[in-house]
Amino acid sequence: MAARGYGINTRDITLYPLGGVARLENIPEKAWPEIVIALAGPAVNVAIAVSLYALFVVGGLGFDQNLRSAGSLEEAFFSRVLVANIVLVVFNLIPAFPMDGGRVFRAVVSLFTDRITATEVAMVVGTIMAVLMAFVGIREKEYMLVLIAAVVFMMGRTELAMVRGLDEQRRWDRQQARRFTRVAQPVFYQHHVDPVDGWEWNPADRTWTQWRDGRPVRRVAAD
Template sequence: MTWSFSIGRLLGSELRVHVTFFLLIAYVGWSAWSAGGAVAAALNVAFVLALFACVVAHEFGHALMARRFGIRTPDITLLPIGGVARLMRMPHKPGQEIAVALAGPAVNVVIAGVLYLVVGRLDMISVLASDGTLNGFLSRLAAVNVWLVLFNLIPAFPMDGGRVLRAMLAFFTDRRRATRIAAFVGQAIAVVFAAYGVYTGWFLLVLVAVFVFMAARAEKAFAAP
């Protein structure tokens, strides 16, 4: 992907970061600094980095499941709106595609569960200061992982839920037609996302909607007869 650079290799895949990711970090740090000073800025930047570590784990869930079916993942790229695992190809069998698509959200379920267990343990033995800053940090991170699971399972192709939808359709029709139907559903949901984002001023959702719409269009064009 253009405007990205490598920060190393992990589990057989190159890990890349898009330059716009640092704009997100700078924006989060500056906003938090303006509102609460240096400590707030450090905590918010640390949270974003922890969140994107969970995103990387999510993408490696896809990559490692794909590897079970003989599919390589040359690289994983971090973007401000999430991560992208570039598989050499998608599985042709619907059951395999479902497994690959659900592997990412499954990782977030595990992360959330572990974090909630850790938070409960910290509460019981009162490890940190009485203000519970660490517990709050971990609880928030666990909650965001749950949100990532729910968001990714929305059937907006080519998100994870959309790929599950395409695979389910492929049980009953040919793959090209299943892709066109799933892409249409994804674009329709993207339009709803964009409208809601503009109405509420949630412009990150608008950005996600544009990405989903364009990606679905590209997938639909690729599947055209």
């Protein structure tokens, strides 16, 4: 819903043992949309935690500190869900790119530099966080944390490569446009306009238009 507010549709949502991953049609490249979309997930966890806390206060349930059915089954269940959502909020806001906190960190850095540099900085910080998570996981024998660290490490590098590739593609498009596009600047000779010949690049739909004697004669789609 947060992405749709910026005109970005969600292709699908895949559930993995480590959590769900939403595939968006494109990644927001401006800082504030990325911050809003990244914080939408933790905001849901906050809403659930607040609702459960209200249930404890208004509903008269007692919080089960042992997270087991020492009191009642309902108290143990809702206590576990409350704690789980609080843990998810804290964990997802760790600046380990490309987790939610890492994306927020990348977006903040991009306010002061270009997107590739911001992604590189976020990836380095994310790598440090992944190493720390792996160290804690091995030390505490929490091997799921080691697996999460490995996923964060690999996905961070994958997204950095994707951002670099997109920037390189755009650079190539600009070079081709400068190479083949002839700017139509009319030259007047005694009230006569010199017709324009050549190719014009349209980056919106990635097509070349051939002009002859000032008129478009054909359009070719780029490969």
